Amino acid sequence: MNAPPFPPELILYYSPKACSLAPHIVLEESGLPYAARAVNIRAGEHLRPEYLQLNPSGTVPALAIDGQILTESQALLSYLADLVPERGLLPRPGTLARARAHEWMNFISSSLHAAYRSVFRPQSYGGDRPEVVEAVRAQGHERLARALQTVERRLGDTPYALGEAFSAVDAYLFVFYLWSFDERLSGEMPPRPRYRALAQRVWQRGAVRRVVARERGVRAYELPAEMAGADAPLADLA
Numbered sequence: 001m002n003a004p005p006f007p008p009e010l011i012l013y014y015s016p017k018a019c020s021l022a023p024h025i026v027l028e029e030s031g032l033p034y035a036a037r038a039v040n041i042r043a044g045e046h047l048r049p050e051y052l053q054l055n056p057s058g059t060v061p062a063l064a065i066d067g068q069i070l071t072e073s074q075a076l077l078s079y080l081a082d083l084v085p086e087r088g089l090l091p092r093p094g095t096l097a098r099a100r101a102h103e104w105m106n107f108i109s110s111s112l113h114a115a116y117r118s119v120f121r122p123q124s125y126g127g128d129r130p131e132v133v134e135a136v137r138a139q140g141h142e143r144l145a146r147a148l149q150t151v152e153r154r155l156g157d158t159p160y161a162l163g164e165a166f167s168a169v170d171a172y173l174f175v176f177y178l179w180s181f182d183e184r185l186s187g188e189m190p191p192r193p194r195y196r197a198l199a200q201r202v203w204q205r206g207a208v209r210r211v212v213a214r215e216r217g218v219r220a221y222e223l224p225a226e227m228a229g230a231d232a233p234l235a236d237l238a
């Protein structure tokens with residue numbers, strides 16, 4: 001049997017500042033050729049028939065791999081990292097270190113991201129009844145505060161989530177650090193100095209700057225003031 005051609009044709013469907021920013025960063029870090037197509041969810045583009053035909057769940061990210069669609073951030077991050085093992089974007093499959101990476105990514109997807117969703121889009125859990133929606137939102141704030149505390153505790157004293165080196169987990173965490181500045185979050189969020197330091201390290205990477213600049217070219221989202229140089233021209237950031 002012939003091996004499939006390498007690299008596969010890769011097309012990422014993303015929305016600016018959505019969770020798709022994580023695989024977007026990892027694609028850029030991979031050094032592989034890829035296309036990035038914006039599906040702006042704020043403009044409702046994820047509900048257009050042509051996108052639903054491609055990805056019936058109507059969510060981002062979605063990655064077309066030689067024409068086959070893969071969804072779920074964790075699956076994309078894992079797949080992309082394994083395409084370029086020499087880049088060390090995740091530990092080798094079958095190791096405890098790899099299981100730790102999945103422990104992180106699953107927590108991010110099912111606890112951290114889900115808590116944000118309860119606050120930003122409580123209707124997705126609470127339906128149409130205003131009192132239920134409000135209760136979901138209030139509880140979402142509490143869940144989010146707890147999830148951010150858990151991130152802070154788990155980060156420990158190493159520079160990156162998995163230890164000494166940058167990984168796809170850090171790209172994934174970076175997205176939800178940006179979200180922690182969203183104006184829709186009422187009240188104080190817990191202090192997060194380790195999370196902040198990690199985000200600052202991630203922000204020093206050329207691949208991250210290039211991707212954020214591309215996404216902000218589609219929708220000019222704000223970045224935390226602490227991320228100085230956010231508006232530097234792309235050419236200076238290669």
Ligand SMILES: N[C@@H](CCC(=O)N[C@@H](CS)C(=O)NCC(=O)O)C(=O)O
Pocket residue numbers: 018019020041046058059060061071072073074109
């Ligand atoms: N579990 C999925 C969640 C994907 C998801 O909810 N994506 C959001 C953007 S962050 C989205 O597409 N929302 C549009 C919608 O649900 O209508 C993943 O981790 O990839």
